[in-house]
Amino acid sequence: MSLSELQEAAVIATLIDRVAATGRFCGETLIQKSVFFLKELFHVPVSDRFQLYYYGPFSFDLSDRLQGMQADDFVKVRPHQYGATFVASERYALLQRQFPKTIEQYGREMQFVVEQLATRGVGQLEPLATALFLTREHPDASVEERARKLNAVKPHVDLPVAIQSVKQIDGWIERYAPESN
């Protein structure tokens, strides 16, 4: 199943709205990591392509999409002491009205983002998202092998943290998406 561009916008704007409702800073890095988890942990069919970049998996497609969504007035940025934080905008209500089933369908996945990712800083998100990236690239590799690869691509993530991150990812896959193991 694929989503239309507007359905993808509805999912991402809802994600932003739910994170913003917690009062947490919703910068682009958190959105990037969250959408990556939606796609790679839960297989939500978002079309953005991700690759490893400075702070882990990153999608320039998603970056462009966020600008388009701002132009469409589905989301907007608000000044924050740390920089620009995203919130849902006026026309988000149109997406909610047009795609209630799509939004409802991914409610559990968005709840995961709010509870498990939005509470973490980039220092924690980076090794976790990179561990998920490497797990999807090397599905047959052991925890130790993936942790070593993580440490190799992100030398500032030491091996114990890398192992912990890979184990956390394995735990989430087991709990949330065992069929993708």
Add this chain to the structure above:
Amino acid sequence: MPAPKYEHEIRDPIHTFIRVSSDERRVIDSRPFQRLRDIHQLALTYMVYPGATHRRFEHCLGVMDLAGRVFDVIVRHPHRRDDVRQYFPADEKLPYWRTVVRMGALCHDLGHMPFSHGAEELLPEGYHHEQLSVDVILSPEMEKIWSEIPLIAKDVAKVAVGVKKWPGKKSDFSPWDELMTEIVTGDAFGVDRIDYLLRDSLHAGVAYGRFDHYRLIDTLRVLPSADPDKPGKPVIGIERGGLHAAEGLQLARYFMFEQLYFHKVRRALDIHLKAFLRAFLPDGTYPIDVNAHLKLTDDEILTAMRVAAEDSDAPGHDPARRIMKERSFYRVLYVPSADDLSKSTDPIGAVYQAAREQFPGSVARDVHNATSKPMDFAVDKDGTIVSSVAESQILGQIPTARFGYVFIIPEKLDEGRRWLQQNIRGILETPSRRTNEPE
């Protein structure tokens, strides 16, 4: 490596004199660079703004000149903060990097196909002009020049196209590499952007593109990122005193998109141009082989369009005659109002779909937004790093420039307007098939 001698001067309407070393002169005299004399900077915009006949050639010279100026400002020792000092190479390496940055700036548009962005989507799927720029920079013809200077061709190519468009791995870029390409391709202060705004403004006669680029460049610094999500990452930011100049740049960009780049007639011309090229080019796509790419300029296309405009049997005759002979371009049938936008997620899509069914073969649509990050960059405020969005009253308020048109051929304009007036409510209240949620 000795500092280069700037032995040549080129007069320029924006920067007065652009000084050029002998090595840079070799690149300028090369076949790939000379080709840029025949690529219009703004495609067919000159059919709307008659002065906008300038070419990629002079823009690239201007970008090189500005890149050298920015490099000189940010590497000065008094301008280096302690918390980013470790990212700078040793002083003896700086002449190499200065040359790389100027060369990357000079070569950043070598991959532009005829009419610049006017028909870029005719490249094969997944290809973009930056990829072609890399291919040309790394080609044997250019590699010979790089090896004799000597420069590492890949360093030049990385600076020219930036991380986002780099066809290799993003991890190929060190923090220093990223700073160097940010000078040229950066969203906030890239000199490509600075030059095209000033130059397009001058040639088109649209004054909105001007801003105080002298002040802006003088206040650029390498700073640790203000973004809490990117702790310590070195980025190009500004001293607080340059904030108004930075605001001026962003406002200039917004107005230039609204006034010039998204002009309705220019967008209509692009649609006709693409229709002609689909008929004229083999397989309907631009070539990606470097030699074939270098042989194709605006001149060949304009000549072919003139011929096709006179020959009703020629491929692409209809768009060619509309552009070259009759000036019978698409006219705007529909632009969404604020009220329409409050009722529909995609009013352009809905109207286009309905109009296409009513007037088959006679309508087109064009939707685009000016891609740029929220202007959130680091500002050095008396030694403390703050976010520009938090510090500026203006930057967070500048909207993203956007346009959307449904066009119709002039022969059907009156009929189309009557039809739309009678049907617009129903069209907008019924979600289009494209946007409706599947049951």
